[in-house]
Amino acid sequence: MRREELYLTDMIEAAEAIEQFISGLDRDSFIDNDVVRSAVLQKLTVIGEAAARLPKKFRGRHPEVEWDDIIAFRNIAVHAYFAVAWPIVWVTASQEVPVLKNQIAKILATEFPT
Numbered sequence: 001m002r003r004e005e006l007y008l009t010d011m012i013e014a015a016e017a018i019e020q021f022i023s024g025l026d027r028d029s030f031i032d033n034d035v036v037r038s039a040v041l042q043k044l045t046v047i048g049e050a051a052a053r054l055p056k057k058f059r060g061r062h063p064e065v066e067w068d069d070i071i072a073f074r075n076i077a078v079h080a081y082f083a084v085a086w087p088i089v090w091v092t093a094s095q096e097v098p099v100l101k102n103q104i105a106k107i108l109a110t111e112f113p114t
Contacts, residue, residue, distance in 0.1 A: 004058050005112045007050040008104050014043040014050075015101035018093050030093075031086045040093050041077055041084065047100070048074020065103050 021039050022030060030036060051059070051070040059067040073092065077084060 004054055005108065007054050008108050010050040011047050011104050012101060014046040015097050018043045018097050022093055027087065027090045030090050037086060037089065041089060044092065045074050045077050048077070062107055065100065
């Protein structure tokens with residue numbers, strides 16, 4: 001099993017990629033752009049997969065992160081792709097991912113100081 005630090009780093013990197021993908025876009029531009037939508041959804045899937053692979057005990061030490069929602073989102077994206085609601089993906093990418101990125105950065109700083 002990979003170390004927790006590596007999964008958290010994966011999450012940060014995916015969040016940064018999402019920020020780049022949607023930079024300068026508004027909701028309608030995002031929804032109209034299949035390439036950007038696909039890229040964002042793939043990175044959200046990476047975030048969800050990394051979250052799912054973190055041990056429950058580790059996740060339990062950080063209840064400020066909505067781990068269950070992140071994992072559930074990944075499951076919908078992967079297993080019910082045709083049910084993905086793009087306006088919800090937009091809100092997730094534009095509003096929730098930056099918050100998550102900050103939460104994960106704090107966890108990295110406290111759990112794995114350099």
